[in-house]
Amino acid sequence: MPELPEVEVTRLSFAQGIAGSRVVCVRMGKALRWPLGCPVSELVGRVVRAVRRRGKYLLIDLDQGLLLLHLGMSGRLSFAEHLAPAGAHDHFEMKTTQGTLRLTDPRRFGAVVFADSDSAPIAQKLLGKLGMEPLSDDFDLSRFHAGLKRRKSSIKEVLLAGDVVVGVGNIYACEVLFLAGIRPTRSAAGLGRGRIAKLHAAIRDVLARAVASGGSTLRDFSSAKGESGYFQLEAMVYGRAGQACRVCATPIESIRQGQRSTFFCPHCQKS
Template structure:
């Protein structure tokens, strides 16, 4: 699933080309996870004024409302200059402008494009209102982070994935940040003291920032708006490396199941 780094890479790839462009048409393919919420022809004539991100949502700000875009499990946005090509079987949304087309490609159709009037729109509040802090922003304060850990009854890994405290720490990045901080995925969040909480806070920011710089992670089908694959997976210390030696101490990396997700860790470097 595209996580914060992949969505941020996508945002950077389309922001400069979309800003200021007038929408000539919106073309829908097969139904996505949620309906668009407006007739496609009603968006013709709108201008894209900004491209923002909140968690794993892209916000295409228009001069009249905005489009919330979620890439789902397997989606990617691709910008193509010039006239649009005929859509393929997994192309489900085209935003057509005079300079090119922004196309959503989503084989599993868990993604969505939703029109809202603004951030106070009930649908926008439903989708965005409960999201935690942005880890790469100044609003992600250590004091708030530590207080949230102390109040939680969850193990630290599921808490990271929940998005309630901090957004964007998907499975890969949560595993890698916990490894850097020396914290086992099963450690109760409330038992993490201030020193280790600070290590994890710093590790989260570092891992996510490095992943953005690497163009995200491509395990199957993610690519940025220009078609480039990410390569953060080449630097993974524990994720997907069950049975292989830890790059730090040589101990075989282990995998355990937490809910429906696989957690990878080094039993020596992450003692508790």
């Protein structure tokens, strides 16, 4: 479900509300991707300072240590003073003095992991190799260029890998490559400066607009307040195999790259 815009919108929807609260109790359901890494009792009484984001991870800063939270494919957060009774897919719940934070995640690819600090081994393992933040100033064109130049695999797979730039998932990778007019199978290293500049701009624009408009609802996203997003632009290519390109009416093609679906317009994305 969640790519960078959805994660960021989720963060914005509860960061203020939870900051300054104190943890009252924590309840775990079925196992998520990794164990929490500390006894739940150790979290009780700690103060929630702030919520940051790095890539698709949310970092919940406590007065001592932090929680790394990932939504995986199907995760969703809720934060409210009173939540409905926990259901079968609610696998993490943290009650605080200002409301309860709940992770609902049917597929359980998501995770909640405790780390002593940003430099703790577990935090380094999960965050250490992440690429540039596309919406921050460190997403610099020269560094993007340099990152792509040493990668022989396809540009689509490099975007998805997240070690050059983070946050671009399968939907946005397809959309951004369409906007930049780049064939997803093109080798990253083979792209010229001009096309890389265009791609760089497309990534910033699309992600920023998606955050500004409350996250994409290309499927079923909703923030931790339960507000559903409304991505103002419809998908140009994602999920549109066989349908007419919105620009040139050529049928959109679908292929597999690295076990994921890719959609593109063979005419608008000639090379």
